[in-house]
Amino acid sequence: MKRYYAPALDRGVFDAEQSHHCSDVMRQKTGDVLSVFNGEGVEAKARITAIGKDEVKFEVLAKAASPRAAHPVWLAQALTKKTSMELILQKATELGVAAIAPLQSDHSVVQVDDEKSDAKLDKWRKLTIEAAKQCGQNWLPKVHVPQKPGEFMADLPKGAVKLIASLQHEAKPLKSVLRETLPALKPGTPIVIMVGPEGDFTPAEIGAARSAGFAPVSLGKIILRAETAAFFALSALAYELMD
């Protein structure tokens, strides 16, 4: 069954973009039954009731809710080159992260200025919607506005588990850190993992993260590309958090 996204599921109407996709691209007809998710864990079986010029309406036939993850995972990803950043957003959505916070690291080759920030954010959010549509994920990650690492670190929920993927020799293996930390964790406590850009975090950024309570974690002896490091860390977390 084709999947569509409608944040206000109970209103029974797709926005202009989903309507266009549904009627013009997928050529759905009135009476077709499809699957609609709201990005907040709810998925519905729905039937198209009207196809207008810019608006497709539907009625909900049945709803089901996917539970929220016991521990929300936040990926704080230093901005990487466009294609790898887009891949990271896609894979992080598939892996069920609760939030993606793009960080303007001093070593990020791409910097997003204020003017382009809205367009970028819009593009990234659309990418997460497309990824969630395709893989059956009913929870959409919140995509934050790009921030400096310092701003991001100053504004984290109390009690969050804070990890930074680090190549420095004092970094402890992610596996042992998770096995020490997770069993005692209260449900709902966020786990934040920071991953650096192609050129790595600067020593000052790593120092600031450590002062803010981030534990440096190693992903093994091999220097992974930024996107591989993000996939590795998120997959390991998903594995350790699996029911």
Ligand code: SAH
């Ligand atoms: N250009 C740098 C590597 C940057 S890798 C160099 O050659 O040294 C990009 C990011 O991925 C790093 O900032 C770090 O956050 C993460 N990363 C890559 N491999 C890692 C590993 N083995 N352990 C921990 N973090 C790693």
